[in-house]
Amino acid sequence: MVEVGFFGAAGEVTGSMHLLDTGVDKILLDCGMFQGRRKESREKNENFPINRSQITNMVLSHAHIDHSGRIPLLTKDGFSGRIITTRPTKDALDYMLLDSGHIQESDALYLNYKSLRAFLYQAEQSKTQHQISNKEKARIKNLLKTSPHELNVEAIAALHKEHGLDMVTPLYTQEDAMESLSFIDGYPFGSEVMIGTGTTVKFYVAGHILGSAFSLITVKPENG
Structure with missing residues (x-):
């Protein structure tokens, strides 16, 4: 049947x-x-x-x-x-x-970038959570982008691992x-x-x- x-x-x-x-x-x-x-x-x-x-x-x-x-x-x-x-x-x-694959990669990268930005914001707002130095905050901000319009893929992945943050992977x-x-x-x-x-x-x-x-x-x- x-x-x-x-x-x-x-x-x-x-x-x-x-x-x-x-x-x-x-x-x-x-x-x-x-x-x-x-x-x-x-x-x-x-x-x-x-x-x-x-x-x-x-x-x-x-x-x-x-x-x-x-x-x-x-x-x-x-x-x-x-x-x-x-x-x-x-x-x-x-x-x-191929274009769809590129979109999946770009979307995951953007979400991981936002995750790090949120992590930095929480660190700046809290005296007890996510305790990192001002020097470390500045280092992270400088590493997030390779240019004003281009995210740093390798640095974003390394920073997620370093600070124990969950990574979004492309579909x-x-x-x-x-x-x-x-x-x-x-x-x-x-x-x-x-x-x-x-x-x-x-x-x-x-x-x-x-x-x-x-x-x-x-x-x-x-x-x-």
């Missing part, structure tokens, strides 16, 4: 992710990132709801991040299949996923995104592609964005 599970974009508009279980294969349909308030989105995105090692292959409808943004999380932890999409979408992901990195691209295969519209045992997909132009597609998935009955 064929079953479909909904793990995002059901009752909400981001985080598109569905699972087609044919009884033989598990086919992931989209792997989108939840977007919205930072804390809530982070918790949802970190909680990958499916055992990635059990997914046979993935079909991607288009390149928007709320449909593709968790692909690096899929590929770096247990997934060994292929990501099937259209050729234009594959090309777009070369830019979209994934640009390197993770780059590695995920090797899992993606692009196909022409209208071509029939095998995505599982007796299961195929054929892409039709959707017109949403360049490369977006309606995915016609055909599951052949086990008895033929």
